[in-house]
Amino acid sequence: MSKTSRKIVKGKKLMISAKKEVNSEKITSPISGGYNHADQNYCSDHHDTT
């Protein structure tokens, strides 16, 4: 394996995770700005906010 191909790209996992999340799109309902819980989005059913 070449040196270049082994190079670890920082941010790669975050990018892949976000892309997967968007593609599977469970997240839908707006979250209160005054609250933050990592799991809150997964408690939401689809909701068109537009």
Place this chain on the structure above:
Amino acid sequence: MQKKITVMILPVGPRCNLRCAYCYHGKNICAAKGPRKMSSDILSKIFSDSRDLAKNINFLYHGGEPMMAGLSFFEEVVVLQHRFSFYGKVTNFIQTNATLINDEWADFLVNNHFLVSTSIDGPAHIHNVNRHSASNRGSLYRVLRGAQLVKSRDAKIGCITLLTRINAQCPDEVYSALKESGISGCAIHFCAKNDFDGPDLVPTIEEALGFMKRLFNLWIRDDNPSFQIRNFRNILRSYFGGRTLDCASGPSRCSHFIAIDNKGDVYPCHRFVGRKNFSLGNILKKPLAMIYKQSRSVYNSMADISKKCHKCHWLNVCGGGCAYERFVANKTFNGLHPECALRQKLYPYMIKRFKRIESSL
């Protein structure tokens, strides 16, 4: 019937066991009049009326410090929610400073599937400067103890971090403190100028931008999807064509929220509680669904963003920003959000980095 709404319940109004220097409730915390705790009648009315608002309902307990209502109040919440048959899914959330969480509270919250979020501003020497009791006693030790009790029951806990001119100087320390606290993610809020006489803790655009850039780079370097920072995640989601997550990043999103204080007074959002001009009615005098329906004009005026925003490249990410913050900054809703200049610089910085990462994948 709409599919979902978040009903924000303030069981003790703006009352709190802490006296954070930047609290948007200001002097209302101490000056709060009327009953200390929401009555069973009001709580029962909220649940019975909420059924007509939407199919799926998030109940978000906020404050002040909602746990000051006592465990018995929340036990009643669970009993009442079982009594009323809701049309869809009901989820309970609580935003707490976590200082009152003990084993009994932690058991209750986890066993009843309450999703918990707290507030951490950084390590003790930073957090305790602003987040302290009336006697100036710092709160971080108690916050972390409470958070740990929840975490030790295999539940996640999130947090809000308020950016002031104090922690804006120390992004590395703040990031480390957040990671070490064991929380699963955070959202950075910017300290905004309040309309009461408090200390000037609002960071300058340069201070806030420097902090956010550094925090973003630390987050990217960490590259850990199980630790999310909502501000960055929003942009990243948007980069892939997804929706942003929070209420402030879409101009019409305020209408998915309604708040009720301990006296039964209804407001469009918890941040307006105590502002008589924004009182929409009282739940003991009128059904909540009717109050909500008759308040269209208020929600519409909150969604009225600046003309400049409509032409802005970043509208789909920013949404014009929090209506309350636009109002406090401009005395009108259709002024620019106070973070506009910051966002105009931060967003392209982040997108550039995302493009670079994507191209190397």
